[in-house]
Amino acid sequence: MTVLNPYKILLNGDYSTLIVVLSAATFFRSMCSIIGYNGKNSAAPLIVDSLKRMEYRGYDSVGVATFDSGNILVRKGIGKVAEVNKNLNLGQMSGNIGIGHTRWATHGGVTDKNAHPHSACKKDIAVVHNGIIENYKELKEELMSAGHTFVSETDSEVIAHILEIHYNKGIKEAMIETCKRLRGNYAFVAVFQDGAIGGARYEEPLVVGVTNDGYFVSSDVLGFLEYTDKAIFLENGDICVVDNSKLEIFDSQGRPIAHPITQVAWELGDIDKGKYAHHTLKEINEQQLTVIHAGRQDEAVMNKFCDVLVNAKDIYITGSGTSHHSALIFKHMLARFGKIRAETVVSSESKYALASMDSNSVLIAISQSGETADVLDSVRLARDQGAKILSIVNVTTSSLARTSDACLSTNCGPEIGVAATKSFTSQLALIYNITDRICKNCLATEKAEFVIAVENVISNSASSIRAAAQIKDASDVYLLGRSLHYPIALEGALKMKELAYVHAEGIAAGELKHGPLALMEKNTVVIILNPHDATFNDTISNAHEIKARGATVIGISDRKEDIYDYWIEIPHLKEEAYYPIVEVIPLQILAYQMALAKNVDPDYPRNLAKSVTVR
Ligand code: F6R
Numbered sequence: 266m267t268v269l270n271p272y273k274i275l276l277n278g279d280y281s282t283l284i285v286v287l288s289a290a291t292f293f294r295s296m297c298s299i300i301g302y303n304g305k306n307s308a309a310p311l312i313v314d315s316l317k318r319m320e321y322r323g324y325d326s327v328g329v330a331t332f333d334s335g336n337i338l339v340r341k342g343i344g345k346v347a348e349v350n351k352n353l354n355l356g357q358m359s360g361n362i363g364i365g366h367t368r369w370a371t372h373g374g375v376t377d378k379n380a381h382p383h384s385a386c387k388k389d390i391a392v393v394h395n396g397i398i399e400n401y402k403e404l405k406e407e408l409m410s411a412g413h414t415f416v417s418e419t420d421s422e423v424i425a426h427i428l429e430i431h432y433n434k435g436i437k438e439a440m441i442e443t444c445k446r447l448r449g450n451y452a453f454v455a456v457f458q459d460g461a462i463g464g465a466r467y468e469e470p471l472v473v474g475v476t477n478d479g480y481f482v483s484s485d486v487l488g489f490l491e492y493t494d495k496a497i498f499l500e501n502g503d504i505c506v507v508d509n510s511k512l513e514i515f516d517s518q519g520r521p522i523a524h525p526i527t528q529v530a531w532e533l534g535d536i537d538k539g540k541y542a543h544h545t546l547k548e549i550n551e552q553q554l555t556v557i558h559a560g561r562q563d564e565a566v567m568n569k570f571c572d573v574l575v576n577a578k579d580i581y582i583t584g585s586g587t588s589h590h591s592a593l594i595f596k597h598m599l600a601r602f603g604k605i606r607a608e609t610v611v612s613s614e615s616k617y618a619l620a621s622m623d624s625n626s627v628l629i630a631i632s633q634s635g636e637t638a639d640v641l642d643s644v645r646l647a648r649d650q651g652a653k654i655l656s657i658v659n660v661t662t663s664s665l666a667r668t669s670d671a672c673l674s675t676n677c678g679p680e681i682g683v684a685a686t687k688s689f690t691s692q693l694a695l696i697y698n699i700t701d702r703i704c705k706n707c708l709a710t711e712k713a714e715f716v717i718a719v720e721n722v723i724s725n726s727a728s729s730i731r732a733a734a735q736i737k738d739a740s741d742v743y744l745l746g747r748s749l750h751y752p753i754a755l756e757g758a759l760k761m762k763e764l765a766y767v768h769a770e771g772i773a774a775g776e777l778k779h780g781p782l783a784l785m786e787k788n789t790v791v792i793i794l795n796p797h798d799a800t801f802n803d804t805i806s807n808a809h810e811i812k813a814r815g816a817t818v819i820g821i822s823d824r825k826e827d828i829y830d831y832w833i834e835i836p837h838l839k840e841e842a843y844y845p846i847v848e849v850i851p852l853q854i855l856a857y858q859m860a861l862a863k864n865v866d867p868d869y870p871r872n873l874a875k876s877v878t879v880r
Pocket of ligand 1: 584585586587588631632633634635636637640683684685686759760763
């Protein structure tokens with residue numbers, strides 16, 4: 266097998282971001298990584314490598330199953346890949362065929378038994394699954410009354426038992442019959458006792474990696490990019506079987522499907538941390554380049570995007586989490602510089618808000634991964650009403666990119682750190698480019714200055730690091746900003762929650778007097794986004810009101826003020842609209858440093874993983 270140099274590879278894929286939403290009881294939203302290999306090489310070492318690369322998708326337990334000499338061997342346990350591999354020697358399991366999984370708990374706690382792969386009663390099948398089987402309770406009851414014994418509390422185990430029932434009809438039929446019974450969203454890969462693997466997807470990503478001597482079936486191209494840049498992206502409802510080194514893809518009726526092989530085409534530096542302690546730190550540092558890369562767009566697509574946008578009767582902009590904060594900035598930029606009115610809708614709310622679209626409407630969907638379920642739901646809703654879909658996406662092979670009328674890429678390479686950093690500033694840089702195009706170069710003259718300013722804030726991180734040391738034990742942090750700085754206050758608060766586990770709240774500075782002022786007291790920490798622009802005077806008054814109540818004030822500004830207990834300096838910009846892209850970086854550094862000070866791994870925050878492909 267050829268091992269591609271990860272430093273030189275062209276790649277694409279799903280580098281999406283997951284927020285695990287905790288709801289009542291033990292029902293977690295999930296995102297796991299799954300991988301299967303069937304080829305001429307020893308499967309287990311390849312699978313363990315893949316799991317390490319995809320660990321950002323979920324990391325509470327790990328397991329591998331291989332097929333060797335008519336037997337299926339399963340080893341699994343709780344912990345991260347390196348740890349479980351060390352304890353159980355996963356990489357030394359024999360056989361050229363196998364599957365692997367990193368789990369993010371959904372149904373059932375984090376235990377060895379609940380770790381994947383799951384087998385059925387006869388141990389002739391093992392399955393790894395990502396997603397949620399909504400009807401698992403009724404399936405489980407049905408299977409148990411038919412004599413099946415369950416060993417885990419997971420929803421996923423039902424897949425193995427249903428496959429087992431139909432296995433005597435052949436693998437293809439077993440896969441089809443099993444998919445027919447499942448409701449919810451899933452991608453699963455199964456290894457069968459006669460040495461084949463089968464995969465299926467519905468509303469969860471699954472991609473086949475094609476090498477000269479075998480196939481991978483993976484949730485993410487990262488699972489195989491070290492070995493091949495040839496990928497087949499399976500569509501919803503597709504099923505595949507790799508048997509005797511032959512790949513077959515078919516639909517739910519068994520009809521063959523031919524998908525093109527895509528040469529993954531996303532040029533990236535590297536997916537290793539390199540000299541950095543964490544992916545998050547690396548990605549923060551990469552921003553001096555990625556904000557430039559965001560400007561490299563295909564002329565024709567950019568023209569189409571802008572044409573559709575300016576000719577729309579009504580415009581909605583949607584996204585989740587960080588990408589929603591970009592949407593807020595986009596709305597502001599369009600209104601201010603393009604004189605275009607748009608509405609923003611946080612994607613998880615779209616089913617209540619996107620009700621009056623038609624063929625003259627446009628939905629602009631913003632997403633790093635292009636796989637976020639809430640975002641895809643918004644798109645479906647808009648599409649059903651006849652609206653056009655424009656998107657801003659980092660992963661250009663994602664479902665969102667593929668379904669859009671015009672898709673612009675943020676071009677920032679894979680983002681592995683769970684918290685969005687470089688993808689956010691790339692989204693902003695691209696949004697500024699689009700706005701500039703629409704307002705006929707009203708922003709272009711000062712374009713170079715924000716790039717230099719980004720470089721400057723990254724290399725002068727000392728004041729953010731000092732401030733982090735001072736506020737690391739704060740239990741509540743408030744971030745204040747007006748106008749374009751308000752979405753940055755929201756984004757800064759999100760980074761602090763995710764990375765530093767601190768309660769943080771972004772507040773529109775003018776709202777202080779309408780309530781939050783009651784919270785200001787001696788132990789409160791308030792970060793003020795306060796560049797010397799049109800918002801400065803009003804925001805500095807807020808700083809005085811806060812200080813008078815004894816709170817600690819951290820000012821992020823190009824101008825030093827005595828009122829600040831700590832001043833994080835940012836460069837002065839002639840075009841004040843560019844401040845958001847610059848001022849968010851100290852907040853990313855602050856949150857990262859607070860995580861370190863609290864001994865928290867910033868790449869793998871608790872309860873979170875990369876990509877929210879479930880609702
Ligand atoms: C925040 C974060 C999440 C994502 C959100 C949307 O740091 O990572 O809030 O921004 O889950 O993800 P995408 O942009 O992939 O749709």
